[in-house]
Every structure is written in structure tokens, then in C-alpha cells.
Amino acid sequence: MKLFVIGFPKSGTTTLNKALEASGMSALHWRQGEKFLGKMIYDAYMAGEDPLRDFADIDCITQADVCLPRHKLNYWPNLDFQIIAAIRRYHPDCLLALNYRDPVKVVSSMNRWLDMRKRFIASDIPGLPKGFGAKDSELLTWIEGHYDACRRLLGSDPNFFEYDIEDPKAPQILSERLGIELAWWGKANVNEAA
Numbered sequence: 001m002k003l004f005v006i007g008f009p010k011s012g013t014t015t016l017n018k019a020l021e022a023s024g025m026s027a028l029h030w031r032q033g034e035k036f037l038g039k040m041i042y043d044a045y046m047a048g049e050d051p052l053r054d055f056a057d058i059d060c061i062t063q064a065d066v067c068l069p070r071h072k073l074n075y076w077p078n079l080d081f082q083i084i085a086a087i088r089r090y091h092p093d094c095l096l097a098l099n100y101r102d103p104v105k106v107v108s109s110m111n112r113w114l115d116m117r118k119r120f121i122a123s124d125i126p127g128l129p130k131g132f133g134a135k136d137s138e139l140l141t142w143i144e145g146h147y148d149a150c151r152r153l154l155g156s157d158p159n160f161f162e163y164d165i166e167d168p169k170a171p172q173i174l175s176e177r178l179g180i181e182l183a184w185w186g187k188a189n190v191n192e193a194a
Helices: 013-022 037-046 081-090 103-112 116-121 136-154 170-178
Strands: 003-005 027-029 060-063 066-068 073-075 095-100 160-164
Touching: 003 013, 013 027, 013 060, 013 170, 037 066, 037 073, 037 081, 066 116, 081 095, 081 136, 095 136, 095 170, 103 116, 103 136, 136 160, 160 170
Parallel strands: 003 060, 003 095, 027 060, 095 160
Antiparallel strands: 066 073
């Protein structure tokens, strides 16, 4: 595994996935066929194995979370520091990328993406316990808290990096860290305007 994204949905993960695939890398976003990446990662971890054991032929995971409470699916390996530590243990050279986006814009996009917010409120998520998330301020605290935790806990890790998805230099940062030239960069999976 060359890259594992540890940020939030609605923060350029589909764009990143498309850019990596267009550049010749194998990348997974959210699921692999009918299987959800988050569940696969926890299944491996809870068996005492490499959380990424099922992805030996994959270069990058751009979004690992799944939150579908009606289907009893709620897995957030990208926000779970036990999983992140296990990934680091098994894959010391794997890049851990925090895909930063202005938290206010993340919340706005989450509010407009189907029933995402309702699903969050109904679920226990690392940093956002069940019942929280009805207020924008709660989502902002959750997002900002995770950004801060990544910086504090991983800041000295040479294979951790952060990029702002709206920074014109984002493709250059990703290209340099991955050692490839991105063949495409744009916006994929754009939400309707507020």
C-alpha cells in the first residue's frame, strides 16, 4: 500500500481516486465490488492481522469509511488511530494523507449529500458519538478535532502529509509524495450548490 487517506468524506476523495487511476495507480474508494472497505479493514484488524491484508494488489485507498446504519454498517478506519497505528506497524512506508478541506465547507457538503447527516447522528463514529452531529457546531468540533489529532499524533512521521484539496499546489504535492505525475486533476462527484 502506497497511500491511505485519513481524512473525511466530502473532502475530495472521489477526485483523488479518479486522479490516481488516471495516472496508472490502482485505487479503491469506499468499496471493492460489493464489499465495503471499512468492514474489510476491521475484519482483518480484529482477527489480529494486517488491516490491509485484503489489498495486496492495491496502491491507494482514498476513502475507507462506510456509514449505513440501516444496513448495520458503520466503520471508520480512516479516523481510528488504533487502525492507523496498525497500518503504520505493518506498512511503515505507506503514506498517510490528511485531505484537508475547510471544515465549514465539509459540513456544508455533508448537509447536502443525501441523508449523510442523519446517518452520522444515528451512528457511533470515532470522535462523534451517537446522538451528536445535529448541530453544525458539533460537526465542526469533530472535524477540527480530527485534523488536530492527526497533526499532533502523526506530525513527526515522515510518511504523514497534509494537503488542502483547494490549494492549486495540491496536485504537485501529491505528485511529489507519490513519485508520479498526476495525469488529471479537477473536481469529481461535485455536490449541488448550497
